[in-house]
Structures are given as C-alpha cells and as structure tokens.
Amino acid sequence: MERVPILKIGDILLVSIQIDMSDQTAVTLQEDLAERIVATGCHGVIIDITALDIVDSFVGRMLSTIASISKVLDAETVVVGMRPAVAITLVELGLSLNGIRTALNVERGMELIAATRDDDLGYDDPEDVESGTAATSS
Amino acid sequence: MTAGVDLGPKTQAIGSDEDVVRVRQLVRTVAVAVKLSLVDQTKLVTAASELARNTLIYGGGGTAEVTVVEDGRRRGVRIVFADSGPGIVDLGLALTDGYTTGGGLGLGLSGSRRLVDDFDIQTAPGEGTRITITKWSR
Numbered sequence: 262m263e264r265v266p267i268l269k270i271g272d273i274l275l276v277s278i279q280i281d282m283s284d285q286t287a288v289t290l291q292e293d294l295a296e297r298i299v300a301t302g303c304h305g306v307i308i309d310i311t312a313l314d315i316v317d318s319f320v321g322r323m324l325s326t327i328a329s330i331s332k333v334l335d336a337e338t339v340v341v342g343m344r345p346a347v348a349i350t351l352v353e354l355g356l357s358l359n360g361i362r363t364a365l366n367v368e369r370g371m372e373l374i375a376a377t378r379d380d381d382l383g384y385d386d387p388e389d390v391e392s393g394t395a396a397t398s399s
Numbered sequence: 400m401t402a403g404v405d406l407g408p409k410t411q412a413i414g415s416d417e418d419v420v421r422v423r424q425l426v427r428t429v430a431v432a433v434k435l436s437l438v439d440q441t442k443l444v445t446a447a448s449e450l451a452r453n454t455l456i457y458g459g460g461g462t463a464e465v466t467v468v469e470d471g472r473r474r475g476v477r478i479v480f481a482d483s484g485p486g487i488v489d490l491g492l493a494l495t496d497g498y499t500t501g502g503g504l505g506l507g508l509s510g511s512r513r514l515v516d517d518f519d520i521q522t523a524p525g526e527g528t529r530i531t532i533t534k535w536s537r
Binding site (some may be wrong): 319 | 417438
C-alpha cells in the first residue's frame with residue numbers, strides 16, 4: 262500500500278496528495294495525521310488536493326473526518342487547490358464537506374490558519390484585553 | 400494520441416480496494432479517448448468510483464466492463480458493474496440520498512445517478528446487482 266507523506270513546515274503540517282489513493286491509503290493518512298498533530302504540536306493542517314482529479318464520497322468523508330479530528334486536537338484544517346471540475350462534481354454528488362475550510366492555494370491556506378489562530382488568541386484586539394472581558398466576548 | 404488507444408470493451412475485476420483504483424484509471428483513459436469534456440470525465444470517473452466501491456462492499460466483488468458506445472451523432476462511455484451478491488431488497492430506499500446499510504454516506508447510488516446521463520439498475524434479492532451507466536459526449 263502506498264502512503265501519503267506529511268511534511269512539517271513551521272507550525273503547519275502540509276499534506277500534498279499526489280497519488281490516486283485506495284480507500285485503505287486514505288484511512289491510513291487519517292491516522293498518520295492525527296499522530297503527527299499530537300507528536301509535533303502543530304496548530305494547522307493544510308491538505309493540498311491540486312493533483313486529485315476526483316474526490317468521491319469516501320475521500321470527501323476522509324477530509325471531513327480529518328478536519329474534525331484535528332479540531333479536537335487543537336489544529337485547524339484547510340483544504341486547498343480543489344479543481345473546478347471536482348467542485349462541480351462534488352456538489353452534484355451531494356457532498357457538502359461539512360466543517361471543511363477551503364482556500365485557493367497553499368499560501369492562502371497558511372494565511373487563513375494564521376488569521377484564525379490570531380483571532381482565537383485575541384491578538385488582534387488589545388482593547389478587549391485591557392477591559393478584561395476579552396475571553397468571553399467575541 | 401487517441402489513435403494509439405484501444406477502444407474495444409475492457410473488463411476490470413473488482414476484488415480489492417486497489418481494484419477500485421484500477422477501475423477509476425481505466426474509465427479515465429477511455430473517457431479521455433472519446434473526448435468527454437473535463438467536467439464530464441470528472442463526473443463519470445467519480446460515479447465509477449462510487450459504484451465500483453459498492454460492487455466491492457455490498458456485492459462482495461464483481462466486475463466493471465467499460466465499452467465505447469455510439470448513437471450516430473455522438474460517442475459515449477458505458478460501464479456495467481455486475482456482482483453476484485445479495486442484491487438490493489428495497490431499491491427505492493437504496494436510491495434515496497443518505498440511506499446506507501454499510502456505514503457510508505449513502506450517496507453512492509443516488510449521487511452517481513445524478514452524475515451520468517443514463518442509469519439502469521437490475522437487481523433482486525439473492526440474485527446480485529447489475530448497474531449500467533452511460534455518459535455521452537456533448
């Protein structure tokens with residue numbers, strides 16, 4: 262069975278899927294990623310599907326599951342590089358990709374993760390920090 | 400390029416999830432050879448992936464036969480998925496979005512029907528399932 266490599270870049274894990282995955286390969290990727298998130302303490306996961314010419318319901322579910330698992334492990338997942346034909350087909354198939362955040366490319370994905378982390382930590386709003394109510398209001 | 404592609408009928412056995420990958424690759428090759436548009440190729444390969452997985456999981460394995468068809472004006476790709484599994488008891492229910500007996504998303508049958516031009520299913524309890532799909536060039 263082939264395995265999809267997971268690269269660590271700073272605080273982000275980057276997965277670029279370059280092969281036509283069997284279902285078993287997809288499940289293994291899910292498990293490998295969960296382990297790497299915990300082992301590295303990374304707070305972001307970018308899944309690059311530029312090379313995928315289809316996303317069927319199995320891979321779609323894998324992407325949703327990875328997003329949910331990483332959320333529980335305190336990491337944000339962004340799926341990048343979806344081809345237009347893949348997006349059209351996914352919608353017609355009826356797959357909603359629940360809970361998945363998307364960006365056009367890896368660079369935008371990294372920006373999205375950085376922005377999300379800043380929001381969560383309240384870095385953008387010094388006034389709230391002063392008033393002491395920052396943590397609960399948003 | 401297409402001159403070198405053999406357009407005769409081809410059969411792929413489906414007995415493992417690696418075979419589901421092979422079905423996708425075979426269907427893609429034929430869809431490109433008959434010059435389906437990129438979106439139509441994507442839809443057909445996605446539908447084939449769903450149905451090949453169904454053949455494996457619910458039918459206990461079977462075959463996919465890929466044929467190039469012509470109706471005078473246009474060409475298309477026809478795929479027959481056949482298994483000798485338990486068959487489908489309630490076809491109406493099986494074709495409903497979200498219904499599954501296998502722990503999936505319940506989009507395989509209903510979703511793939513939306514992705515192709517012609518969809519025919521022959522099944523009876525204890526007599527296996529035979530699904531024929533066709534995608535025509537525009």
